[in-house]
Amino acid sequence: DTGVSQNPRHKITKRGxxxxxxxxxxxxxxxxxxxxxxxxxxxxxxTYFQNEAQLEKSRLLSDRFSxxxxxxxxxxLEIQRTEQGDSAMYLCASRRGTGGDYNEQFFGPGTRLTVL
Amino acid sequence: xxxxxxxxxxxxxxxxxxxxxxxxxxxxxxxxxxxxxQDPGKGLTSLLLIQSSQREQTSxxxxxxxxxxxxxxxxxxxxxxxxxxxTYLCAVSGNTGKLIFGQGTTLQVKP
Numbered sequence: 001d002t003g004v005s006q007n008p009r010h011k012i013t014k015r016g017x018x019x020x021x022x023x024x025x026x027x028x029x030x031x032x033x034x035x036x037x038x039x040x041x042x043x044x045x046x047t048y049f050q051n052e053a054q055l056e057k058s059r060l061l062s063d064r065f066s067x068x069x070x071x072x073x074x075x076x077l078e079i080q081r082t083e084q085g086d087s088a089m090y091l092c093a094s095r096r097g098t099g100g101d102y103n104e105q106f107f108g109p110g111t112r113l114t115v116l
Numbered sequence: 117x118x119x120x121x122x123x124x125x126x127x128x129x130x131x132x133x134x135x136x137x138x139x140x141x142x143x144x145x146x147x148x149x150x151x152x153x154q155d156p157g158k159g160l161t162s163l164l165l166i167q168s169s170q171r172e173q174t175s176x177x178x179x180x181x182x183x184x185x186x187x188x189x190x191x192x193x194x195x196x197x198x199x200x201x202x203t204y205l206c207a208v209s210g211n212t213g214k215l216i217f218g219q220g221t222t223l224q225v226k227p
Contacts, residue, residue, distance in 0.1 A: 006159075031213055042120075042205055042217030043160070056212060091159060095213060102148055102167040105215060107160040 003027075004108035006092050012114045013082055020078045021111045025094030032075050033105065034067060035091040036060065043091055049075060050098065082115045089113075118143045122206055122218035129196055130226050137191040137221045139206030144184050150215065151180050151191050152205040160205065164191070196225045 003026040013019050025032050030051050035043035046065070047057045051072035061067075064082075069075040079086055089110045097103040119142045129135055139149070146168050152160040164173045164180040166189070172181040179192040193200060203222045207215035 033214060035215075040219070042207070042219045043215070045214045045216070048212065048214055056214065093160075093215075097213065101213075102165070103213070104148075104162055104165045105150065105209070105213065106162060107152075109159040112157070 004092060004094055004106055006090075006108040006111050008111060009109060010112050010114075012116065014116050015082060015084060017082055018078065018080045019082060019113065020076055021090055021092075021113075023075045023077070023092030023094075023108060024073075025075070025092070026106060029094035029096055029106075030072065031095045031097065032069055033093045033095075034075070034077055035093065037089040037091060037110075038087075046077075079113075082113075084115045087113055087115045118146075118208060118210070118216045120206060120208060120216050120218040122204075122221050124221060125219065126222045126224075128224040128226065131196060131198060133196050133225075134192070134194050135196055135223070137193070137204050137206075137223070139189040139191070139218055141187045141189075141208050141216075143210075144187055146184065146208045146210060147213075148209045149180075149182050149189050150207050150209070151178075151189075152207065154203045154205060154220070156203075163204075193223075196223075198225050198227050201225050 005024045033048040034046040037043040049069040093107045095105045151163045166182040177194040203220040207217040
């Protein structure tokens with residue numbers, strides 16, 4: 001048990017609907033990362049937060065995607081007007097530190113999204 | 117742009133064999149290299165983290181090495197067991213901490 005939790009674990013939706021995922025990091029971790037993983041591939045970076053500040057967004061994160069981390073605690077990832085290409089596993093990870101250090105990153109179990 | 121490559125993509129061995137998984141990266145300016153295990157449909161479990169100043173790390177039957185100058189890491193698994201069957205992912209991080217992953221090696225250990 002890594003201590004990072006994600007909800008829901010599975011989400012099936014119809015194309016065009018909006019979905020929201022939640023990540024609860026390990027409590028003392030100030031950095032939180034979102035990744036996306038498609039079948040047979042390694043995870044790809046989407047965005048990360050230092051406390052409540054979103055510091056970097058990948059070009060993979062189109063304007064249909066938005067992420068927040070209010071009060072530097074849990075984070076949400078919302079996808080608007082879902083498309084079939086959004087079907088993937090969405091992974092959340094957290095770690096201590098401010099970057100430029102040697103701290104380990106811990107992952108949650110992921111949310112598997114299927115867009116019909 | 118950092119790129120991470122893992123070879124082989126898949127590997128099948130009989131139980132008890134020692135095996136080596138390979139990972140290479142194109143930019144040597146890394147802070148950490150981390151090896152993960154992923155079971156089908158599950159999240160990632162961290163196995164070993166090697167800091168850029170280190171040469172290797174060991175945990176039980178696992179040993180990971182890092183040659184930063186040549187952009188290579190290996191994960192050595194001793195006396196493989198069927199329970200080791202999973203996908204193994206290698207990832208490197210720079211000064212933001214974000215991880216760049218390889219595509220993984222899917223290992224099957226046959227009883």
